[in-house]
Amino acid sequence: MADESAASHVTPPPKARTDLITAAVLLAFAAAAFAGAWAMPTFTDRGGDPFTAPGIVPGFHAVIIGVLSLVLGVRAVLRGALRADGGPPPEWRRVEGASNLRLALAAALGVGLVFGLIGRVPFWIAAAVFVASFTILFEWPITPREQRLRRIAEGIALGLVTGVVVTLVFERLFLVRLP
Helix, strand or coil: CHHHHHHHCCCCCCCHHHHHHHHHHHHHHHHHHHHHHHHCCCCHHHCCCHHHCCCHHHHHHHHHHHHHHHHHHHHHHHCCCCCCCCCCCCCCCCCCCCCHHHHHHHHHHHHHHHHHHECCECHHHHHHHHHHHHHHHHHHHHCCHHHHHHHHHHHHHHHHHHHHHHHHHHHHHCCCCCC
8 A cells, every 4th residue: 555655656757759859969969069069179289198188077977978869869759749739748657766866966966066165166076075074964764773883884984985086087197286
């Protein structure tokens, strides 16, 4: 009975037309990101290696987002996005552990990292705080009460290691100066 009442409160997936609109927005974003990446300096005029240009990674991500948005768009058209009714929603089953609250929490943590930490504290600290917070907040509800202190310590350790390793990789291997 409890499963039935929980499942009745779940919003069904969007119609195919919604996916088509989402694909168009993502494709426009990918095009803008690629244009921005292409406009970045390559430093070849200063004797730099073209493979160390700062626009390579964002350009690569833009291409991937663009390709995936095209796949989403084609799938939406095949599901009936161009029909008058916008296409029926696909048959869908609730995914265990998925929720809008968890999505909002992840988005809030990402926004907090970008607008609250980066540029205000050294990058390794920002990355460490983000990873530790993410780990602790998402592990908290599924961790037994007697193991929560240990889980917090593990989250902090994981955050610190990630912050240091990511910073070293970007600054020493990719030669990217981080904020």
